[in-house]
Amino acid sequence: MNETATKLWYKTLEIILKLPGAKVEREKFLRKEFLKSGCSEEQIESVISSTPVKAGISEFLIEDISRSCIRSHQLKATMTSTITGLPGGFLGIGTIPADLIQFYWHIIVLIQKLAYLHGWPDIMENKEEIDQDILARFTLFIGVMMGMNSAKKGLGIMTQIYTKNTLSTVRRFLNSSIAKIIEKIALRLGIKLGRERISKTIGVIIPVVGGTISGITTFNAIGSMGENLRSHLSRLPFAKSSYPD
Numbered sequence: 001m002n003e004t005a006t007k008l009w010y011k012t013l014e015i016i017l018k019l020p021g022a023k024v025e026r027e028k029f030l031r032k033e034f035l036k037s038g039c040s041e042e043q044i045e046s047v048i049s050s051t052p053v054k055a056g057i058s059e060f061l062i063e064d065i066s067r068s069c070i071r072s073h074q075l076k077a078t079m080t081s082t083i084t085g086l087p088g089g090f091l092g093i094g095t096i097p098a099d100l101i102q103f104y105w106h107i108i109v110l111i112q113k114l115a116y117l118h119g120w121p122d123i124m125e126n127k128e129e130i131d132q133d134i135l136a137r138f139t140l141f142i143g144v145m146m147g148m149n150s151a152k153k154g155l156g157i158m159t160q161i162y163t164k165n166t167l168s169t170v171r172r173f174l175n176s177s178i179a180k181i182i183e184k185i186a187l188r189l190g191i192k193l194g195r196e197r198i199s200k201t202i203g204v205i206i207p208v209v210g211g212t213i214s215g216i217t218t219f220n221a222i223g224s225m226g227e228n229l230r231s232h233l234s235r236l237p238f239a240k241s242s243y244p245d
Helices: 002-017 026-036 041-049 059-084 098-117 132-145 149-161 167-174 179-203 207-233
Strands: none
Touching: 002 098, 002 132, 002 179, 026 041, 026 098, 059 098, 059 207, 098 132, 098 207, 132 149, 132 179, 132 207, 149 179
């Protein structure tokens, strides 16, 4: 059962990461957000080449943009979730209901936005293929969003070695000491996903009530998960001006 739950998690995550729009272009996103905030072109170039905080962006502005991103995904996901919670709503993929697919799609996109606002390099490494290293990174991020202490520890350790020039080191690291942490998180998320899949299938049997509850649950979940990640990322070394290039 454990192996099945872990496989379910990784397979679902891989499917979602391959969906249109799941990858956030770091440079494009940062340029758009800080241009809207009135930053100069010179400052924006510095944000892209280093990190927002090193470019002189205030922590207050980073927090404000981060919370704006969270609110945006709350609203967008809630509207879709309410529709997919109704009979005749969007179709799922395989055995995964549509609202679970769209929920985790929004989570995946939000992770990248919050990470880039807090100084992380390209999480996807501009790869065309989704490999195990990428799945492992997103698993850690989602674990943090779920409030898992082991995920917070794992992400903190990864930050210490995860720089633009040491991705190969990260891969070796993921295959060693942190691998067990990630597998435990993947197992827990897989079990949770399996339970959600069952409850969502039952929920759509009750038409309007099912859609309404689905929307409210999605709004609250994305809000709390987004804030969990934002708060944790703001305390990690990448979000500090003292972090070395």
